[in-house]
Structures are given as structure tokens and as C-alpha cells.
């Protein structure tokens with residue numbers, strides 16, 4: 001038996017829906033405002049929400065995301081008296097299951113409800129069967145990350161192309177490995193290609209291989225990475241960095257699973273499964289003409305958008321504890337605990353470098369703590385303590401006392417994007433100069449992955465020397 005919530009200020013409509021739902025054997029709760037509806041959602045286990053658009057205290061569409069991100073993550077059916085195409089698009093983009101008009105027949109109202117309940121039953125069965133997924137290194141219980149686990153399970157059960165997107169350090173490589181390790185290809189190779197680090201002149205031969213004498217320096221035949229992934233998984237990291245000409249060649253290899261090594265007359269075959277990842281917006285790149293639309297269409301047969309760590313604060317302490325245990329056992333010291341202030345500090349920081357930054361901060365706190373059995377804020381890097389303290393003073397609603405002073409003391413930027421680009425470039429130059437161009441050290445200091453660092457250097461036309 002499912003629990004269905006109705007949020008509609010039209011009480012007559014509430015009664016009609018209640019009757020239909022009860023006749024199907026489910027429980028119905030009605031509320032007439034967004035405020036009361038959200039209170040029900042946050043206090044109960046709700047499976048489905050029938051949500052009106054024009055409500056006395058706001059627009060239903062605006063709260064779809066909040067409803068979907070709540071603990072029981074109910075599906076939302078928008079039910080409106082004044083349906084329009086634009087509203088429908090918005091609703092679906094925000095995560096609604098369906099968008100229907102109040103004038104439709106009772107069957108058209110109950111059908112999406114039946115479908116949702118079947119779908120959720122399937123999800124529950126998958127979740128109740130943990131042997132299906134081996135996720136040793138992946139930690140997190142937030143709704144948004146659990147949705148990603150479902151997608152990993154789906155991806156592992158077939159060979160569809162997968163695109164993983166997310167900001168730096170959100171776990172794109174970790175999740176792609178999890179797909180491979182849970183798939184039928186797990187006993188074959190997982191081949192990583194860092195597209196940002198491929199030199200333009202060699203990219204074709206690195207991917208597709210070459211024959212002896214194909215170009216100066218090609219002294220021997222070389223197998224390409226695409227062939228190495230035969231029967232296994234090919235992971236194209238930072239795929240947004242591939243040039244248009246390589247995108248064209250790769251599209252063909254992806255469609256035909258056949259390609260020609262550089263200098264060869266014959267095509268060879270590779271049965272690879274493709275997973276690609278990027279932190280760039282490929283849709284925007286495709287619109288701007290820098291990424292092939294036909295390739296993008298094929299890459300994202302299944303799309304896994306990884307959430308930022310800042311958007312799922314409930315996972316921060318679990319991930320920090322997991323890595324603390326791991327580091328302590330690796331260095332054979334007793335497991336250290338967290339003081340409450342240490343946890344508060346972790347929770348108040350916004351983690352622009354996501355999980356990678358959190359892990360690095362834990363590692364540096366552990367080494368700063370020496371023989372202390374408990375971690376304190378003082379053990380954390382200074383910039384985290386500063387940001388975290390500032391966040392406590394400036395809550396997100398912006399009602400802090402010194403807000404005005406902050407604005408006066410800052411130079412007025414031109415545009416946000418432009419200002420960030422300049423800061424990014426200056427930062428890269430500074431890190432490269434302090435490390436004398438040592439990429440490994442740059443990655444340690446900046447919390448950037450190697451491929452992300454190369455990508456940024458390429459974007460700003462900076463070299464390591």
C-alpha cells in the first residue's frame with residue numbers, strides 16, 4: 001500500500017483524487033498549501049505527490065526539486081488547470097514524472113500512478129539485493145548519491161555507453177570503475193584514456209595504434225588503447241578535450257567498433273564498452289560547435305550526473321570517517337575520532353574540490369594531529385577554517401552584520417565568469433611557478449586531478465615551464 005499526497009487548494013479536486021487513490025487501495029493525504037505539503041513530505045514516508053501549479057503560497061513547479069530531494073524522494077505528478085507546453089517542459093526538467101491537465105479522465109490520472117508504483121517496486125527490489133553491486137570504496141547515503149547507485153546498477157547490467165558528469169573530485173573515475181567492476185566485463189581490462197593529456201600530434205596513434213614506419217619515430221608496431229580495451233571497458237576521461245577531428249574518427253570507431261591504425265591499410269575490430277566523463281557542459285559545447293552533437297547523442301545513452309559534495313552535506317562525515325579509518329590502518333596507528341567542533345568545521349565548508357579535497361584535508365589533519373587521538377579544527381588547513389568560520393558568520397540568507405563592509409572593501413568585478421577566469425589563470429601560474437612546473441606537486445597543492453590540471457593549462461594556454 002502506497003502513501004499519496006495531494007497538494008491542491010481546490011478542495012473538490014482533492015476529494016476526487018482521494019477517492020480514486022483509495023479505490024486503488026492506497027492511502028491519500030490532502031493539503032492545500034505548499035507549506036503544509038512540505039511539512040507532510042518531511043515528516044512522512046510519501047511515495048507520490050499530486051502537485052497543483054498555482055497555489056496560495058507559491059508555484060508548485062518551484063518546489064519539485066525540494067520534494068524529489070527529500071528523504072523518501074517521492075515522484076511528482078503535476079496536475080494543473082491551465083497546462084502549457086513551456087510549463088510541462090519546466091516541470092519535467094525539474095524532475096516531475098508527468099504533467100497532466102485536471103480535465104483528463106480518471107484513467108489518465110490513475111495510469112501514471114500505477115506506473116510509478118511499479119517502477120518504485122522495481123527500485124526497492126534492486127536496493128534490497130545488495131549482492132548485485134560491489135561498491136567497496138564508495139560511501140554516501142544521501143538521496144542524490146543513492147540515485148547514482150541505481151544508475152550504476154543499470155549501467156553494469158548492460159553495455160550501453162555511459163556519460164558521467166560532475167565537478168572536479170566528485171568521483172567520476174571511481175564510479176566508472178564501479179560500473180566496470182560490477183559488469184560482466186570485470187575480468188577484462190579497464191583502460192583509462194586521459195583525453196586532456198593526449199598530445200594533439202599523437203592522439204590518433206595512442207587511441208588507434210600505428211604500424212611500423214607510419215611516421216618518423218614509429219620504429220615498431222603499437223597497439224592502441226581502443227584495441228587494449230577489447231572485451232573490456234574504455235574510459236575516456238575529460239572527453240570534452242578531444243579535438244573535432246578526433247571526435248569524428250572516434251564516432252566511427254564507436255559506431256562500427258572498427259578502426260584503422262595510423263599507416264595501416266586494414267581495419268581492426270575491438271569490442272569495447274565505452275564510459276566517458278567530463279566536468280564540462282557538453283550540451284553547451286555542442287551548441288557552440290566545439291563538440292559534435294552526433295557523438296554527444298551516442299555518448300549519453302545513459303547519463304550519470306554526480307552531485308557536488310556541498311549539495312549533499314549528510315555524506316561529508318561518513319566519507320571523512322571512512323577515509324580516516326583507511327589512512328589510520330594504512331599507517332598502523334589507532335583510529336582517531338572527530339571532536340564535535342571538527343565535524344562542524346567540515347560541515348560548514350563548501351568543498352569546491354569535492355570529495356578529493358575532503359580526503360586531502362583529512363590526510364593533512366591526521367598528519368598535523370601527531371599523537372592526538374581526536375581531530376580538532378586546528379588540525380585542518382587554515383583556508384578551510386577561515387571559510388568555515390566565515391560561513392558560520394554569514395548564513396546563506398545573507399543577513400550578516402558586516403555584509404555592506406564586505407562589498408565596499410572588494411573591487412567591483414566586471415562579470416562573475418570573467419573575474420573567475422582571471423583568478424583561475426593567476427592561480428595556475430602561481431602554483432606552477434612555486435612547484436617549478438612539477439605537475440604531481442601542483443595536483444597535491446591544488447586538489448586538482450592530473451587531467452583537470454592539464455585541461456585548465458590547455459584552456460589558459462599555460463605550459464609547465
Ligand SMILES: Nc1ncnc2c1ncn2[C@@H]1O[C@H](COP(=O)(O)OP(=O)(O)OP(=O)(O)O)[C@@H](O)[C@H]1O
Nearest residue numbers: 137138139168169170171172173174355356449452
Ligand atoms: N562517494 C565517495 N566515497 C568515497 N570516496 C570517494 C567518493 N567519491 C569520490 N571519492 C574519492 O575522491 C577522490 C576523487 O575521485 P575521482 O578521481 O573519481 O573524481 P573525479 O570526478 O574523476 O575528479 P576530476 O574531475 O578532478 O578528475 C578519489 O580518491 C575517490 O576515491
Ligand SMILES: [Mg+2]
Nearest residue numbers: 172173237449
Ligand atoms: Mg577524474
